[in-house]
Amino acid sequence: QSALTQPASVSGSPGQSITISCTGTSSDVGGYNFVSWYQQHPGKAPKLMIYDVTNRPSGVSNRFSGSKSGNTASLTISGLQAEDEAHYYCTSYTSSSTVDGVFVFGAGTKVTVL
Amino acid sequence: QVQLVQSGAEVKKPGASVKVSCKASGYTFTNYGIIWVRQAPGQGLEWMGWISTYTGNTNFAQKLQGRVTMTTDTSTNTAYMELKSLRSDDTAVYYCARASSAWFDPWGQGTLVTVSS
Numbered sequence: 621q622s623a624l625t626q627p628a629s630v631s632g633s634p635g636q637s638i639t640i641s642c643t644g645t646s647s648d649v650g651g652y653n654f655v656s657w658y659q660q661h662p663g664k665a666p667k668l669m670i671y672d673v674t675n676r677p678s679g680v681s682n683r684f685s686g687s688k689s690g691n692t693a694s695l696t697i698s699g700l701q702a703e704d705e706a707h708y709y710c711t712s713y714t715s716s717s718t719v720d721g722v723f724v725f726g727a728g729t730k731v732t733v734l
Numbered sequence: 735q736v737q738l739v740q741s742g743a744e745v746k747k748p749g750a751s752v753k754v755s756c757k758a759s760g761y762t763f764t765n766y767g768i769i770w771v772r773q774a775p776g777q778g779l780e781w782m783g784w785i786s787t788y789t790g791n792t793n794f795a796q797k798l799q800g801r802v803t804m805t806t807d808t809s810t811n812t813a814y815m816e817l818k819s820l821r822s823d824d825t826a827v828y829y830c831a832r833a834s835s836a837w838f839d840p841w842g843q844g845t846l847v848t849v850s851s
Binding site: 667671 | 769771783784829831839840841843
């Protein structure tokens, strides 16, 4: 069981906006601004999309944005495009003694463009 | 450009060991750490551990303690991950990634390790 909870799937039509949630605890998401998001297409390596909750690396479309409220972080994709269809994973630093490791991943969300 | 290139696919028998390499280029190797993440077939990402390329300090997932070793060779800008006493549930794609504080970018292309008798 992943330490961070993500919806298994989210879908939207081209041009729409969708939001993926990532819920943790005060020992990870809620306690630190160390949430990042990764996009993974089938058979490919993950790609950094958002880091430190809200920051977008150079080269990543400004259609991708991140936010956080309490113990839940969110990734929003606006103007959904066919190429956005992929799995998305959140990760956070954790100080929890019950979690194995210092970084935890969510189980991933499959984004489908209808 | 910044790039991590990993070694090729491996097939191992249960109980054997595997060593995966990750060669970095395009940046100062010792300015960033390296993390290792694995992904079992059809599953999500699992954090395995982290190594400081500057000090050699490591931090592993507890479930892998005693079986995993992470090292670096600063003369060749290469990181290594060795996993011993392989089991069938170690079958996965293993990724390295450059680590800066709490984010990981870029990632290597992945190395498929298959454990089968």
